[in-house]
Amino acid sequence: MAENIEGVFLRIREAAAKAGRDPRSVTLVAASKSVSPEKVKEAFGAGLSDFGENRIQEAQKKMGALSGLPLRWHFFGHLQTNKANAAMDMGFELIHSVDSVRLLNILETRAAKAGKNQRALVEVKLSAEPSKHGVQEEGLFEILYASRGASRIKIEGLMTVPPYFTGRQEARPYFARLRALREKAEAEGFYLPHLSMGMSHDFEAAIEEGATIVRIGTAIFGGREK
Numbered sequence: 001m002a003e004n005i006e007g008v009f010l011r012i013r014e015a016a017a018k019a020g021r022d023p024r025s026v027t028l029v030a031a032s033k034s035v036s037p038e039k040v041k042e043a044f045g046a047g048l049s050d051f052g053e054n055r056i057q058e059a060q061k062k063m064g065a066l067s068g069l070p071l072r073w074h075f076f077g078h079l080q081t082n083k084a085n086a087a088m089d090m091g092f093e094l095i096h097s098v099d100s101v102r103l104l105n106i107l108e109t110r111a112a113k114a115g116k117n118q119r120a121l122v123e124v125k126l127s128a129e130p131s132k133h134g135v136q137e138e139g140l141f142e143i144l145y146a147s148r149g150a151s152r153i154k155i156e157g158l159m160t161v162p163p164y165f166t167g168r169q170e171a172r173p174y175f176a177r178l179r180a181l182r183e184k185a186e187a188e189g190f191y192l193p194h195l196s197m198g199m200s201h202d203f204e205a206a207i208e209e210g211a212t213i214v215r216i217g218t219a220i221f222g223g224r225e226k
């Protein structure tokens with residue numbers, strides 16, 4: 001696994017160099033869904049500190065089992081509103097998947113009650129696939145405008161999961177579109193420094209299009225079952 005991690009860091013450095021970017025402007029989040037706490041610990045030992053989960057229950061267990069380690073946990077699965085309070089209480093470094101004004105409001109209320117702030121991204125759906133989550137462009141702006149009234153939830157950027165392509169470059173137009181949406185939002189006065197995009201098979205293209213966070217599972221931990 002240490003070799004895999006080394007290899008991913010190398011690929012990040014190469015992609016950043018190609019794009020004329022500082023490799024330190026790209027955060028590697030290890031997608032640890034279906035990976036055991038022992039493996040997460042091993043990855044931490046090999047230099048990783050950011051881990052991402054996509055199911056609240058699994059995340060709760062893993063975070064509990066590893067609470068002794070200084071890890072930063074991310075959530076990037078679909079967040080049902082009935083799990084929003086639990087997610088808020090878990091202390092994620094970043095929630096990547098805000099996809100409705102309703103969810104934003106629930107998180108805001110819970111954060112205010114707890115006296116906490118929470119960093120978050122809006123998940124944007126750029127393909128028509130029914131299996132993908134996120135909001136379309138109109139929904140994105142609705143959430144961004146609503147976020148102006150939220151003092152606890154800090155929307156810091158956008159996230160997307162493009163359709164799966166076998167080629168490494170084919171998802172690139174989706175990454176470019178997420179970046180264009182960010183520019184459009186910034187023209188309206190929103191400050192959105194983060195773009196969470198790029199997975200094991202396409203993260204170089206994402207970095208070349210401006211990703212600041214890449215979410216990588218199989219290239220680190222190997223193939224997932226199921």
Ligand SMILES: *Cc1c(COP(=O)(O)O)cnc(C)c1O
Binds near residue numbers: 031198201
């Ligand atoms: C699992 C997952 C990833 C990582 O996918 P890999 O192809 O294993 O790198 C990235 N983003 C999300 C939202 C995921 O659920």
